[in-house]
Amino acid sequence: MTDPSATTSERRPGGRSARIRAQVLEAVRAELTESGHEGLTMEGVAARAGVHRTTVYRRWRDVGGLLVDVVDAAGEIDWQPPDTGTLRGDLTALNQQIQDSLVVRPSFAVALMAASFHSAQAAQAQKRLWADQYAQCEVLVDRAVERGELPSRHTDARSLLIAATSPLYHQLVLLRDDPDPQLPERAAATTVLAAAAGAFSVRRDEKT
DSSP, rough: OOOOOOOGSOOOOOOHHHHHHHHHOOOOOHHHHHTTTTOOHHHHHHHHOOOOHHHHHHHHSSSHHHHHHHHHHHTTTTOOOOOOHHHHHHHHHHHHHHHHHHHHOOOOHHHHHHHHHHHHHHHHHHHHHHHHHHHHHHHHHHHHHHTTSSOOTOOHHHHHHHHHHHHHHHHIIOOOOOTTHHHHHHHHHHHHHHHHHTTTTTOOOGOO
């Protein structure tokens, strides 16, 4: 899934306003990664970005506004779900991307998750981003159905995707264990077996 720490070079170009936004959001990522939510301040972001603090206050108002825009910017990245030719391969590649974003030190993805527990605005923005990304990844399930890897066209794609990706977050964020290089593929393989057995199948009337 998209990495909220992606640089501005991966985003759409724009004029002066877009450049200021890019500078400020890069500063937010750096400040949040280095100091956490407790150390994130409007003044610190303005200083790091080289932008007058009145500009930051006028456009973003407060730290919550900065966090929301960082999350929203993650949704603007031109990212496409993996397409390896098999559901197992797609889920493995997706899990590898997730693991890479969580194990890098310091991890902005983890810092942003932590910040969402302190900011209702950030929490809502992250909820929207997660929903959008899971919806975007549903194409993995659609392709698997077309290839005959799944038993029916009534597979609950979101439940399947959550089952495939959850082990990464459980191990690396909740348990804070060392990364397991085999986990992305193992979680994918387990999910594919469950899906092929109908674990995520729903009746048509349950989808309405």
